[in-house]
Amino acid sequence: MAAAKTGKLQGNALIGQSGGPTVVINQSLVGAVLEARLHAQIGKFYGAMHGLQGILSENLIDLSREPAANLERIAQTPSAALGSVRMRPTEDQCGETIRILKKLGVRYFFYIGGNDTAETARIVDRLARKEKYPLTVFHIPKTIDNDLKGSDHTPGYGSAARFVAEAFMGIEMDNRSLPGINIVIVMGRNAGFLTAASSLGRAREDSGPHLVYVPERAFIREKFIEDVRRVMDRWGRCVVAASEGLTDPSGRLVSTLSARRAVDDFGNVQLSGTGKLGDYLSDAIKEGLADAPRVRADTLGYLQRSFAGVVSPTDAREAREVGRRAVQWAVKGHRSTSVAILREPGPRYKVSYGPVDLKIVARYARPMPASFINRAGNNTTKKFLDYARPLVGKLPTVAFLKGYEVK
Amino acid sequence: MAAAKTGKLQGNALIGQSGGPTVVINQSLVGAVLEARLHAQIGKFYGAMHGLQGILSENLIDLSREPAANLERIAQTPSAALGSVRMRPTEDQCGETIRILKKLGVRYFFYIGGNDTAETARIVDRLARKEKYPLTVFHIPKTIDNDLKGSDHTPGYGSAARFVAEAFMGIEMDNRSLPGINIVIVMGRNAGFLTAASSLGRAREDSGPHLVYVPERAFIREKFIEDVRRVMDRWGRCVVAASEGLTDPSGRLVSTLSARRAVDDFGNVQLSGTGKLGDYLSDAIKEGLADAPRVRADTLGYLQRSFAGVVSPTDAREAREVGRRAVQWAVKGHRSTSVAILREPGPRYKVSYGPVDLKIVARYARPMPASFINRAGNNTTKKFLDYARPLVGKLPTVAFLKGYEVK
Numbered sequence: 001m002a003a004a005k006t007g008k009l010q011g012n013a014l015i016g017q018s019g020g021p022t023v024v025i026n027q028s029l030v031g032a033v034l035e036a037r038l039h040a041q042i043g044k045f046y047g048a049m050h051g052l053q054g055i056l057s058e059n060l061i062d063l064s065r066e067p068a069a070n071l072e073r074i075a076q077t078p079s080a081a082l083g084s085v086r087m088r089p090t091e092d093q094c095g096e097t098i099r100i101l102k103k104l105g106v107r108y109f110f111y112i113g114g115n116d117t118a119e120t121a122r123i124v125d126r127l128a129r130k131e132k133y134p135l136t137v138f139h140i141p142k143t144i145d146n147d148l149k150g151s152d153h154t155p156g157y158g159s160a161a162r163f164v165a166e167a168f169m170g171i172e173m174d175n176r177s178l179p180g181i182n183i184v185i186v187m188g189r190n191a192g193f194l195t196a197a198s199s200l201g202r203a204r205e206d207s208g209p210h211l212v213y214v215p216e217r218a219f220i221r222e223k224f225i226e227d228v229r230r231v232m233d234r235w236g237r238c239v240v241a242a243s244e245g246l247t248d249p250s251g252r253l254v255s256t257l258s259a260r261r262a263v264d265d266f267g268n269v270q271l272s273g274t275g276k277l278g279d280y281l282s283d284a285i286k287e288g289l290a291d292a293p294r295v296r297a298d299t300l301g302y303l304q305r306s307f308a309g310v311v312s313p314t315d316a317r318e319a320r321e322v323g324r325r326a327v328q329w330a331v332k333g334h335r336s337t338s339v340a341i342l343r344e345p346g347p348r349y350k351v352s353y354g355p356v357d358l359k360i361v362a363r364y365a366r367p368m369p370a371s372f373i374n375r376a377g378n379n380t381t382k383k384f385l386d387y388a389r390p391l392v393g394k395l396p397t398v399a400f401l402k403g404y405e406v407k
Numbered sequence: 408m409a410a411a412k413t414g415k416l417q418g419n420a421l422i423g424q425s426g427g428p429t430v431v432i433n434q435s436l437v438g439a440v441l442e443a444r445l446h447a448q449i450g451k452f453y454g455a456m457h458g459l460q461g462i463l464s465e466n467l468i469d470l471s472r473e474p475a476a477n478l479e480r481i482a483q484t485p486s487a488a489l490g491s492v493r494m495r496p497t498e499d500q501c502g503e504t505i506r507i508l509k510k511l512g513v514r515y516f517f518y519i520g521g522n523d524t525a526e527t528a529r530i531v532d533r534l535a536r537k538e539k540y541p542l543t544v545f546h547i548p549k550t551i552d553n554d555l556k557g558s559d560h561t562p563g564y565g566s567a568a569r570f571v572a573e574a575f576m577g578i579e580m581d582n583r584s585l586p587g588i589n590i591v592i593v594m595g596r597n598a599g600f601l602t603a604a605s606s607l608g609r610a611r612e613d614s615g616p617h618l619v620y621v622p623e624r625a626f627i628r629e630k631f632i633e634d635v636r637r638v639m640d641r642w643g644r645c646v647v648a649a650s651e652g653l654t655d656p657s658g659r660l661v662s663t664l665s666a667r668r669a670v671d672d673f674g675n676v677q678l679s680g681t682g683k684l685g686d687y688l689s690d691a692i693k694e695g696l697a698d699a700p701r702v703r704a705d706t707l708g709y710l711q712r713s714f715a716g717v718v719s720p721t722d723a724r725e726a727r728e729v730g731r732r733a734v735q736w737a738v739k740g741h742r743s744t745s746v747a748i749l750r751e752p753g754p755r756y757k758v759s760y761g762p763v764d765l766k767i768v769a770r771y772a773r774p775m776p777a778s779f780i781n782r783a784g785n786n787t788t789k790k791f792l793d794y795a796r797p798l799v800g801k802l803p804t805v806a807f808l809k810g811y812e813v814k
Contacts, residue, residue, distance in 0.1 A: 021584050023577070046813060050584075065811040073806030079580035081808050086585065170430070170713030173486035177428050177457075178493065182709070201715070275682010275706060298708030299682060302589070306577030308608070309717065309803045396716045399480030401488050404472040406453060406511075 009134055009333070010041050011107025015063070016048035016055065017080035018087070018113035018120070019142065022156030022305050024319035028112050028140045029082065030075040031323025033063050039331045042108060051085035051111070052120060055097050060104075075320065078306050080112075088116060094123045098133060108136050108330050112323075114143035114154075118338055119362035125336040138326040139338035139358055142319070144305045146193035149364040150356030152343040155322055158315030158391035160187075160304050161197035165395055167300060169201035172208040172239050173398060179237035180294040181228060181285055184209075185278045187304050189245045192216050192368045193388075194304065198241035199380045200388055201395050208239025215245035216367045217377035219254050224281070225288030227378050232289070244277060244299075254280060275299055312393040318351065325353045349390035416541055416740070417448050418514025422470070423455035423462065424487035425494070425520035425527070427551070429563030429712050431719075431726035435519050435547050436489065437482040438730025440470050446738045449515060458492035458518070459527060462504050467511075482727065485713050487519075495523060501530045505540060515543050515737050519730075521550035521561075525745055526769035532743040545733040546745035546765055549726070551712045553600035556771040557763030559750040562729055565722030565798035567594075567711045568604035572802055574707060576608035579615040579646050580805060586644035588635060588692055590704040591616075592685045594711050596652045599623050599775045600795075601711065605648035606787045607795055608802050615646025622652035623774045624784035626661050631688070632695035634785050639696070651684060651706075661687060682706055719800040725758065732760045756797035 015032055017025055029047075036042040047063040048054035061082075066074075074081045089097070101109060111121045121139040128135035141148050144160035164186055175182050188194035192214025199212055210231040213219055219242075231238040246254040255277035278297025285295050322339040329337075337355035344350040372384035422439055424432055436454075443449040452470040455461035468489075473481075481488045496504070508516060518528045528546040535542035548555050551567035571593055582589050595601035599621025606619055617638040620626055638645040653661040662684035685704025692702050729746040736746075744762035751757040779791035 017584070021581055044813075047808070060813045061808065062811040062813045063808075066809055070806060070809060073804070074808060076803075077580065077805045077807075078577050080584040081806075082584075084584045166715045167710050169715035170485050171709050173484065173715070174428055174709050174713040177424070177487040177489075177491045184708075275686055275704075279682055296709075297682075298710070299706060300710075301591075301705030302578050302581050302703075303574050303705070303707075303710070306581040308573045308576035308580070308805065396483075397480070398484045398715065399477060399488075400484075401454070401468065401470075401481060402473055402477060404469040406451075406467045406469050 009107040009136060012044040012046065012105045013042045013108035013110065014046040014048060014055070014101060014104065014106045015110040016051040016112070017082045017084050018051040018111060018117040019084060020144070020305055021079040021084050022142055022144055023078040023159045023307065023311050024155055024316050025079070025112060025142050026077055026081045027075045027316050027319035028142060028155060028323035030071045031320040032110050032140065032327050033066065033071060034068060035324040035327040039327065041331045043105070046104060046106065047082045050083035052087050052089055052093070052097060053085045054083070055100055056093060058100060078308050089120055089123070091123065094120070094127050097124055098128050098131060098135070101135065102133060107134060110138050110140055110326055112140040112142050114145070114148065115362055115365060118358050121336070122358035122362050125358060136330045137336040137358070138330055139361060140322050140326050141338055141340070141361070144194060145188050145191045147189070147191035147365045147367070148361050149366045150338070150360050151340040152351065153341055153391055155315060155319035156305070157193060158312035158393070159310065160194055161200065161388060162312045162392040162395070163304050163307050163310045164194055164197040164300065165200035165392055166310060168198040168209055168239070168241065169396065169398060172201070175208060175237050175239050180296070181232070181238045181240070181292060183240040183242060183278055183281045183295070183297040185242055185244055185297065185299040187300065188215070188243050190215050190365055190367065192243055192373070195241050195243040196368065196372060196380045196384050197388055197392065200385065200392060203398050204400070206235050209241040210235065210238050211240045211378045212380050213240070213242045213246055213378060214368060214373060215243045215247060216373060218249040219246040220249065221284055225284060228285055229289055240281070242277065242281060246277070312391060314391060314393055321353065329355065416514040416543060419451040419453065419512045420449045420515035420517065421453040421455060421462070421508065421511065421513045422517040423458040423519070424489045424491050425458040425518060425524040426491060426549070427712055428486040428491055429549055429551055430485040430566045430714065430717070431562055431723050432486070432519060432549050433484055433488045434482045434723050434726035435549060435562060435730035437478045438727040439517050439547065439734050440473065440478060441475060442731040442734040446734065448738045450512070453511060453513065454489045457490040459494050459496055459500070459504060460492045461490070462507055463500060465507060485715050496527055496530070498530065501527070501534050504531055505535050505538060505542070508542065509540060514541060517545050517547055517733055519547040519549050521552070521555065522769055522772060525765050528743070529765035529769050532765060543737045544743040545737055546768060547729050547733050548745055548747070548768070551601060552595050552598045554596070554598035554772045554774070555768050556773045557745070557767050558747040559758065560748055560798055562722060562726035563712070564600060565719035565800070566717065567601055568607065568795060569719045569799040569802070570711050570714050570717045571601055571604040571707065572607035572799055573717060575605040575616055575646070575648065576803065576805060579608070582615060582644050582646050587701040587703065588639070588645045588647070588699060590647040590649060590685055590688045590702070592649055592651055592704065592706040594707065595622070595650050597622050597772055597774065599650055599780070602648050602650040603775065603779060603787045603791050604795060604799065607792065607799060610805050611807070613642050616648040617642065617645050618647045618785045619787050620647070620649045620653055620785060621775060621780060622650045622654060623780060625656040626653040627656065628691055632691060635692055636696055647688070649684065649688060653684070719798060721798060721800055728760065736762065
């Protein structure tokens with residue numbers, strides 16, 4: 001940790017959660033709250049209900065009085081215990097936020113979330129400095145998309161990736177037993193990390209997903225049909241993982257290309273929460289492959305970020321740690337930053353934590369490295385598997401009958 | 408066990424798996440194969456690849472030689488290890504089946520599956536008797552739909568119900584943190600048991616799913632919109648569980664009512680594997696509720712029957728046991744039947760196993776009892792929860808902040 005120090009502050013703290021929840025976001029909340037109890041510099045610890053919205057409406061709770069045992073149960077509970085919000089505040093709202101923080105005697109503001117949340121943290125930090133109000137602002141990272149710049153990976157990704165890997169292990173075994181074409185849509189916006197996780201549970205050479213389409217590569221309908229045809233010729237069945245964020249070569253979302261849109265939409269182009277992309281890809285296969293067997297498409301949906309009971313132990317531990325580190329660094333007087341998880345070189349998985357500028361986290365989404373995507377743009381590489389395996393933890397195993405010949 | 412005896416047979420055995428797989432169907436397979444090793448009456452134990460299709464094409468393997476340790480791993484593996492099939496055989500194909508069983512010296516035929524599988528077993532049994540070929544045919548029950556007549560519940564249901572319950576626990580916490588309207592489509596064909604399982608993880612009075620629609624009650628669009636409006640007025644958010652098999656008062660599948668169908672379908676009306684029903688219900692709300700917040704629909708899809716890592720221990724144990732019982736009863740000379748799980752009266756969960764006529768299992772699908780559905784037809788009852796809780800095992804728990812007031 002080499003962040004510059006700004007001098008230690010004595011005062012209250014406030015924390016909020018923002019953006020799409022994850023199954024470990026409460027670990028970060030609890031890590032911060034329990035760590036603060038070890039530091040006399042922090043007085044009260046306030047929780048804002050539904051993030052910035054809760055600050056602006058002064059809908060706050062006193063986390064200082066939450067029993068530690070209940071906090072430990074909260075840490076194991078999926079989704080944001082304080083409630084979350086999707087909000088890009090105006091400068092005025094950020095100014096109002098500072099006014100309220102001042103009134104509450106808050107010197108430490110912790111905001112858990114993704115890029116947008118980091119952007120809010122950055123604006124609040126900048127305004128506070130402009131007003132010469134001594135406030136330390138820490139962004140605590142969270143996103144299943146794994147797209148925050150400056151980090152090896154992001155809390156929330158490991159557990160979501162574990163869910164996706166287990167989902168595909170089951171879908172693959174299902175497809176093996178009743179062969180056909182199964183297309184499964186995975187979250188991740190503009191980053192392919194979560195879709196790529198579909199390949200983590202492959203057990204054999206013929207195991208699916210046989211094709212993996214990530215938003216880092218333009219999606220070409222004809223190539224897709226050809227890819228499926230090739231897999232069908234080889235294995236007689238096909239499992240496809242496709243990212244919700246796929247775009248065509250002109251940059252349009254594939255999920256909005258369907259003819260259905262014009263007929264039935266009510267104005268909202270949703271990236272997920274509809275079956276449109278899956279239906280579009282199914283239809284492409286039914287049109288393009290004359291002899292296609294049963295084609296179906298499933299959309300994993302919110303389960304990826306909320307399923308109660310599938311958690312990566314590594315992810316849970318690290319999510320707790322980024323919350324703790326933010327508080328440790330804040331009370332030590334470090335300047336406002338985000339907390340990055342860095343991977344140590346070497347064969348054994350080991351991480352360290354370091355500061356990363358709010359601006360970097362806020363402004364740039366991180367795509368998958370090219371080395372994680374095969375040349376044909378329809379699968380993951382061993383490099384990706386090596387990267388992601390330690391993050392999801394030990395997956396369940398599947399077994400196969402040896403299949404002795406009948407004599 | 409009071410089944411009539413038909414005299415003991417000495418010979419080989421053959422087993423197959425049929426219909427949609429489950430995460431515990433291999434428990435039944437392994438239960439039967441390992442039990443057979445204890446009985447000298449059974450010689451070779453053949454496995455048919457992809458059920459009846461494997462018999463007809465003589466695509467068989469020798470299960471007698473499978474190592475027990477590998478079989479134990481198979482038992483923990485989701486989906487059908489022998490491969491499955493969807494096939495309603497003709498009388499000719501059943502006749503051909505008997506010819507092949509004769510050739511192989513098979514005196515015991517075990518067929519794992521749902522209603523259609525029981526029907527095949529029934530026809531094969533009837534033809535064998537007509538030809539005076541001494542063959543004992545056992546149907547071993549399996550279905551996530553829980554719709555087999557003569558049983559308290561069916562192997563496969565408990566684990567699928569557990570998955571659905573955990574999925575809704577997460578979706579509910581997600582919806583609580585980012586309020587809106589979430590509609591989730593659940594499998595189950597004409598039976599509402601699996602959709603009803605969505606209510607098993609409710610933790611508080613305001614916990615979702617707030618509305619549960621099962622196929623045993625006609626779905627009325629206007630009533631649905633009114634129901635959602637009422638929940639929104641009360642809780643400011645709404646989680647809906649809806650069965651894929653919902654029909655309107657005239658008996659048409661709701662999933663086929665969408666305008667999209669005429670425009671975009673390629674001939675296949677699929678009950679699941681498309682986002683149609685979810686999109687239709689979303690659109691109904693967007694049209695019917697002028698002030699609706701963000702509406703999304705997720706379709707749980709194949710995960711419900713295949714997810715690697717979510718298994719009810721009770722379900723796994725009982726699935727193993729029905730396989731064992733079928734073999735025990737067969738070698739004792741009992742007549743061809745299916746194996747029913749019966750629940751013993753009393754406060755503690757306890758089951759016994761009994762025979763049930765193939766005809767009864769084959770011919771009648773079992774709907775949810777009326778006592779499991781509330782009077783308004785939009786929720787489950789305590790009776791259902793009491794019925795289903797022991798079947799899914801202990802669910803994860805969720806915790807809530809006590810939320811002490813800020814002074």
